[in-house]
Amino acid sequence: MRADTLAQLNAERAARRAAILVTDVADGHQRLVREADIAADPLSETLTAHLVSGKSGLAAAEGRQLFLTVQVPPVRLVVIGAVHISQALAPMAAGLDLAVTVIDPRTAFATPDRFPGVPLVAEWPEAALAGPVPALDRYCAVAALTHDPKIDDPALIAALRAGCFYVGALGSRKTHASRVARLGAAGFTPDDSARIHAPIGLDIGAVSPAEIALSILAQIVATLRRERIRAVP
Amino acid sequence: MQARPRDPATMISTETDILAAAEGWRRDGRRVALATVIETWGSAPRPVGSHLVIDQEGNFLGSVSGGCVEGAVITEALDVIEAGQPRVIEFGVADETAWQVGLSCGGRIRIFLERID
Incomplete structure (x- = not known):
């Protein structure tokens, strides 16, 4: 060579x-x-x-x-929200060789006790993604799980702009319709918003936090292995 | 075959780290060969794409067989560093040489050896 x-x-x-x-x-x-x-x-x-x-x-x-x-670059998973689902999601994602980071500005949620061994950033998503967390790229998956638009929306916007191969957001169809309207007001087209998987996760009838985490990871793997190439610009 | 003192480079494990080390060694003026597992049959210990980087003194980093045939690969690599022509070598229990160096797991592997020029 x-x-x-x-x-x-x-x-x-x-x-x-x-x-x-x-x-x-x-x-x-x-x-x-x-x-x-x-x-x-x-x-x-x-x-x-x-x-x-x-x-x-x-x-x-x-x-x-x-x-x-x-x-192929190692795939990163950025989770917005140090919530119950994230606690189940982080160790499962590590088993799939996804490098996980959890971001949540609420310090009551983002504690090492709740996330042993998981990189945790107790900042707002804009601040976290501007410094402590490496910039998002196409080999990143972003899962927004806080249910709070103040926290989820900026992360979703950053994920769409960076062309992340997977973008998912927790919330009902009704919640998502309001989200799409907000993104529209922020200049995103319906096609842009259509890249967000919402309600998040494959439909496997998941009920418990671990089951929802599983459905999210299954959707991430499916997107990575089947669809990612279509997103190549 | 004297190993160099341990440095951070000996602690690395991923295939891509090994390629970075190969570039660094070459830049340092060492003569370098790269071995890559290109095919496996049966229960081979290291997957296709695994690398071993070798310098002209026999220092090496990485693994192509989990230790079973590294010695023989290094000997071939020293030849490749001299001759310059890439070659493919094969190890397995089916080979005559397997009684000396082989894969105890019963698998077979094919390795591509090339010099970094």
Whole structure:
């Protein structure tokens, strides 16, 4: 591998952008395909499948055996609200290799006792996302769970602007209709608002906080594995 | 084969950290080879895409087999660092060499070895 190819691969990772290194196993010839260039690539179908699965592996093209080194940024889950559902959600998300951060300005909720070992930021979402929490990007999922528009709305707005692959918000259809109206007043189109999963979670009839957490995580995984690629700009 | 003193780089574990280390080693003027697991059969100990980075003194970082065949991979890597041509090597219980170096788990792995130029 050329040292500059290796440096480019590492730079893409540092910038939290996906990339695939294509190696011809027979002769070692290599090229790096950035996520933004995959659609126009002759191997786009194969590369897309590997990007979505996140798995490296062999592929065949024009009688050549290729190895695809797939590099996908680690997925982050930002939870708004240090609530009961979040307490169930955080450990389950860690088991799915999601890097979880919980944000809640209400210090009575955001206590280490309630969230042992979970990165917790007791700030308003705007303040949290402007500093202590790394900026949102396309490899982030955002779940707004406070039921309080003062806390949830700014986070949802930040998530929509950053193009997060998953945006979900707790609340009934009626609550969501009011939310869409507020977002409309803030300049977001109906298409923008349609990117918010609300009511949040797959419909599995979840009742308990842990069941709701499960439905949210199932929806995040489904979006990540099936739909994310459609959101590529 | 003398290991260098432990430094923070020896504590890292993810495949991508290993690629960062490979870049750093090369930039430091070390001659470097990269091994990548490209195919596995059966109960291979490390998944496809796992990396091992090796320098010309036999220092290494990462893992392609959880320790079973690293020694043999490093020997091949030193050859690749000299010769420059990438190669594919295979290990498994079906090989003649398996009696010396093989995967006790019964799996087989194919490894792509290349020099960082």
